[in-house]
Amino acid sequence: MPTQEMRGAAVLAGLGAWLPPHVVDNHELSQRLDTSDEWIRTRTGIGQRHIVTPGMSTVDLATEAGALALRSAGSDQVDALVLATATPDQVCPASAPQVASRLGLTGIAAFDVNAVCAGFVYALATASGLIAAGAASRVLVVGADTFSTLVEPNDRGTVPIFGDGGGAVVLRAGTPGELGALGPFDLHSDGELADLLVVPAGGSKMRRSDDPTDYFLAMQGTAVFRHASARMAESSREVLRAAGWAVDEVDSFVGHQANVRILNAVAKHLGVPKEDVVVNIERTGNTSAASIPLALTDACVDGTLKPGDKVLISAFGAGLTWGSTALRWPELADVESPHREQRIVQAAAL
Template identity: 55%
Template sequence: MPSAVLCGLGAWLPPDVVTNADVAARTGTTDEWITARTGIRQRHVVRAGTGTADLAVEAGSRALKSAGLDAVDYVVLATTTPDRLCPATAPEVAHRLGLAGVPAFDVSAVCSGFLYATQVARALISGGQAETVLVVAAESFTTLVDPDDRATAPIFGDGAGAAVYRAGDPDEPGAVAAVALHSDGGLADLIAVDGGGALARSAGDTAPAHIRMFGRSTFAHAIKNMEAVTREVLAIAGWDLAEVKHVVGHQANARILTAVTQRLGLPDDAAVLHLDQVGNTAGASIPLALHHGSATGRIRAGDRLVLPAFGAGATWGAAALVWPDLVPG
């Protein structure tokens, strides 16, 4: 049975940057207050007229170039911020990448979206339905944020990361060794955007579609579940914790990532942090962090990585792989 092997990586951030000072001026906080609580110093934001498809196309084209491909068998877009409620955004992304006619669909799992989409790619490849799959995780999450809300405005940013998977040998570098996924709808109110959905519209609710979050509860659930699913995925892969070089987790909060790493008994520098530059980009955060780590030489060929995430839904999961020798686009 073939395995899904990572062979290309791309990323894109919109050029406009909002600093902590910019956010503090609107929310009555300070740069120091935001940094101390989140680890975030700035975030990239989409400008008027830019959508999630625009981010996805840029990241996807770079991933295809990194893989040396101009065509794939499937396109899977992980996003919680589609450009329209209907239709899905993925077919437009595929069309703009020159992949018209290729099956393309959205996956919505919020901050775990890249992991869920990666599992879909694995299933397509191992089941013989595809030789190559482009997975893009793209989010315009600042469009869901109330800019005056001090609980959410400092946290989120926009961006896209993309990965190309090909059929290959399970023992070669880049092969996804294991994925573990979970959800619990009983935690749906931890992080939610109520406005704009069918329930709100059926009730005649026209309130803005802004994200709300119970920060302390989310913090606790994230640490607990990311630690547990990391141990689970390593057991599935047959890896020992001591073999893990880097934890490239969902970039929600620096304190969460540090706590998870410490509870696993790994050194603090095992956690790859990128959120100081980009904020919480939801489903795009793991591929953006992988791209940054690889491009800067922090992540090297042969390193064993574990990728945990926790997000709204609630959804959580983790993946394990040995980093391949590739040049990110």
């Protein structure tokens, strides 16, 4: 357990991301849906997405991403694992203990956090709290989702948007002034607008339904766009104010990769130049809780994020939930691109 002097901040010490090998591009979708590559790109900025194949699950993606983050951190042990997901392998039990077991981390605290697309920011805040409280000195935070399993296969409004993936970071106890220290955090929700993004059936309120579409995601796209743009901008301003940063000090804005138009709208609200907005949605689609760590990984690998850079992070998801945080980018080792030939970890320990 950490000593009192170690509890000041959670510091980013490792980073990893993984995408399932099967890629579905816009041309393939246009063969079976009333859509086109131009229609999808114009409205979302997405060109392709990675999709799980039969037998592959959220736990698989989370395990792969977690293993890469641990390797990047040069560590094979943590005190806790927080998994951000809205698509667990089962309704019960939580998926985090299974991920921990596969990584050889049996016995540690492991639990799920569900704030949907804002889940990774919520999980970062949760893990930071564990470290600040002295309950853990090192935490593996994973965001993984298989949202392709929640979209109605013939719905051109949702199928092109969502992809599957996993991303993870290792946080260690450290001091607020060092590179990689996370915070401040700004978190919010509005349950009165829960119906804007909802899967109606399958939970305790509606366990079963005779309408098959009740088991798929229903989304009011126009309203979601409006709320996402405004809420992410408001939250980002709060974090900048708390951090004492001016907007023109931000080197990179890493927003949830839901839609390139939302990212551009948030940047415009904030006054962040387009060239400082990290965008990888063209190759991944909306990967929900995996979105932020996937974007961070891509930006780290391609050199966009450099040690000392001031990085602003913000996300918005169903619930409604949204939140933001900030950090100065650290020096990280062994960070691999998620766009590579891949394998699946099946062993109980690495």
